[in-house]
Amino acid sequence: MADRKTRxxxxxxxxxxxxxxxxxxKQAKDLMRKHGKDSPKVEKEAKNFKAEG
Structure with a gap:
């Protein structure tokens, strides 16, 4: 895993x-790919998801 400076x-x-x-x-990355990185919809969609177990 990359350190914080090179992430x-x-x-x-x-x-x-x-x-x-x-x-x-992983779900956050998938949502960003689907809805755009800076889209307000990403956060809205993320709030409707449940984390993977």
Missing amino acids: DPDEKKALHLAETTDVSP
Whole structure:
């Protein structure tokens, strides 16, 4: 795993989304791919998901 200084900015966004909603980092990345990285819809959709077990 990359350290924080070399982590991809999109990965940082995905991790932040995962931390602030109830989705896994993988689900956050999938939602960002589907709805756009900065789309307000991403956060709305993430809030409707449940994290993977």
